Amino acid sequence: MDSPSSGTVRINGEDVSNYPDLKRTRLRRDFFGFVFQQFYLIPSLTVYKNILLPLLFSGKPEDKGYIGYLIELVGLNGKESHLPHQLSGGEMQRVAVARALVNRPSCILADEPTGNLDSQNSERVFEILRRLNEEGHTVIIVTHNNDLAARTNRRITIRDGVVVSV
Amino acid sequence: MGILSLCLANLLRNRIRFLLALLGIAASTAVLFSIVSFHGGFDRALSRELAKTGVHFMVVPSGCPHEVASLILHGAVIPKFLDPSIIEKITPSEQISLVAPLLVFQSPNNRRQMVDIIYGLPMNFLNYLKPHWRITGEIPKADNEILLGYEIASHDGLKVGDRYPLGDLAKPLVVAGIVEKTGSQDDAYVYTSVKKAQEILKKEKAYTALAVQVRNPERLSEIIEMLTSQIPGIQIVTVSQIMNSLSMVANSAKIMSLSIAVIAIIISAVGVMNTVLMAAFERRQETGMMRALGAGSQAQARLHCFTYLVVWIAQAPGPLG
Numbered sequence: 001m002d003s004p005s006s007g008t009v010r011i012n013g014e015d016v017s018n019y020p021d022l023k024r025t026r027l028r029r030d031f032f033g034f035v036f037q038q039f040y041l042i043p044s045l046t047v048y049k050n051i052l053l054p055l056l057f058s059g060k061p062e063d064k065g066y067i068g069y070l071i072e073l074v075g076l077n078g079k080e081s082h083l084p085h086q087l088s089g090g091e092m093q094r095v096a097v098a099r100a101l102v103n104r105p106s107c108i109l110a111d112e113p114t115g116n117l118d119s120q121n122s123e124r125v126f127e128i129l130r131r132l133n134e135e136g137h138t139v140i141i142v143t144h145n146n147d148l149a150a151r152t153n154r155r156i157t158i159r160d161g162v163v164v165s166v
Numbered sequence: 167m168g169i170l171s172l173c174l175a176n177l178l179r180n181r182i183r184f185l186l187a188l189l190g191i192a193a194s195t196a197v198l199f200s201i202v203s204f205h206g207g208f209d210r211a212l213s214r215e216l217a218k219t220g221v222h223f224m225v226v227p228s229g230c231p232h233e234v235a236s237l238i239l240h241g242a243v244i245p246k247f248l249d250p251s252i253i254e255k256i257t258p259s260e261q262i263s264l265v266a267p268l269l270v271f272q273s274p275n276n277r278r279q280m281v282d283i284i285y286g287l288p289m290n291f292l293n294y295l296k297p298h299w300r301i302t303g304e305i306p307k308a309d310n311e312i313l314l315g316y317e318i319a320s321h322d323g324l325k326v327g328d329r330y331p332l333g334d335l336a337k338p339l340v341v342a343g344i345v346e347k348t349g350s351q352d353d354a355y356v357y358t359s360v361k362k363a364q365e366i367l368k369k370e371k372a373y374t375a376l377a378v379q380v381r382n383p384e385r386l387s388e389i390i391e392m393l394t395s396q397i398p399g400i401q402i403v404t405v406s407q408i409m410n411s412l413s414m415v416a417n418s419a420k421i422m423s424l425s426i427a428v429i430a431i432i433i434s435a436v437g438v439m440n441t442v443l444m445a446a447f448e449r450r451q452e453t454g455m456m457r458a459l460g461a462g463s464q465a466q467a468r469l470h471c472f473t474y475l476v477v478w479i480a481q482a483p484g485p486l487g
Contacts, residue, residue: 001454001457001458021462021463022462025457025460025461025462025463026460028457028458028459028460029459029460030460032458034455034458034459036455036458038451040451040452040455042172042175042176042452043179044175044176044178044179045167045172045175049167049175052167053167053172053456053459054459054460055167056167056168056169056172056461056465057456057459057460057461057462057465058460099459103460
């Protein structure tokens with residue numbers, strides 16, 4: 001969403017640093033899935049409609065079978081018509097994970113996905129992300145949780161804005 | 167899920183604010199509708215009323231002719247009379263079908279402790295001059311008979327056949343008929359023959375104006391030109407000129423009321439903008455989230471436009487109702 005102040009951003013070997021706004025939007029929409037620390041669900045939409053939200057922008061048709069699979073993947077069966085305020089923090093984050101996957105992205109960017117969750121829910125969300133990675137998705141997690149980081153395939157440590165280990 | 171349902175869901179998140187915005191817009195739209203309707207209705211009513219007079223033009227004393235003719239049409243009093251010789255010069259002819267002398271004046275009524283407004287006119291011309299009237303009783307035929315406006319009759323509880331004193335006349339006059347409610351100034355007058363009106367005024371051959379109907383309205387300007395050149399000292403005002411004169415006065419009121427409507431619309435537009443902008447500012451993080459999920463600038467603009475649209479559509483039933 002921002003332009004890099006220095007260096008380049010390459011995706012599949014292509015420099016996307018200077019992409020115009022429209023191409024960047026398409027890139028975010030089709031290539032990435034985002035999971036935020038604070039979930040950012042629309043409070044007036046049900047679980048099901050929150051998951052559908054990215055389809056509104058991509059214009060892709062609603063694939064009920066795939067959405068059912070996502071709901072099952074994140075363990076929210078039976079809660080499709082719940083509103084976000086009727087869910088726990090862990091459940092809300094799982095809705096956000098399902099939402100990030102609805103456009104079938106190759107890469108998932110998760111910014112502190114367990115930052116607002118207790119240990120049990122953190123574990124559950126992390127397991128989902130690991131499973132997605134095993135299924136072939138690239139999952140990039142930003143976290144302050146060293147225990148969680150220790151369980152990933154690859155770690156890049158940044159301290160005070162400087163990469164200290166790769 | 168479509169963009170409209172997303173807009174509606176967003177708006178309903180703060181129902182009170184949404185409702186207040188709707189009320190504001192509905193009120194201003196209602197003001198606009200009522201003012202526009204009033205203007206349309208006023209013009210139509212004015213045209214209708216003037217058409218109902220059955221008169222093509224009026225010969226009035228010199229002065230401000232439009233105002234005078236307008237005042238006479240509405241029964242007001244002017245302290246100026248036509249030269250009696252003019253009455254003899256303008257008579258029915260090949261071109262003129264009707265000439266009705268009118269005499270309008272105020273007369274104190276000591277018994278009623280009020281002032282009567284007396285409208286003297288030839289009673290046999292009443293059907294031409296006031297064709298839309300409905301009369302209980304009958305049009306006065308005898309010289310000692312009068313016709314009462316609705317308000318006077320209802321105020322004094324008078325019925326057909328009752329007696330009504332006028333001016334300094336020794337004998338009260340007989341109520342031959344009562345005009346049914348017209349909702350206009352006509353309800354407040356006492357109608358009598360011109361001769362009896364002159365007797366009450368104590369001015370023989372006093373006339374306030376001549377109401378003239380022509381046989382062929384297409385030749386109206388030709389007839390007016392002819393009369394003006396043949397009879398010096400007269401002023402002729404057509405009904406359309408009277409309407410224009412009244413319209414000019416009304417236009418000032420129209421401009422003012424339209425200004426109010428415009429202000430109301432601006433206030434409501436600002437209200438809608440406020441509602442949408444507040445919703446947008448409150449959800450800046452959500453906006454960022456939507457951008458991350460693939461909403462481009464166009465999608466975001468569409469979302470805001472649809473939000474405006476939903477607000478406008480939602481308030482429409484109010485003023486339309």
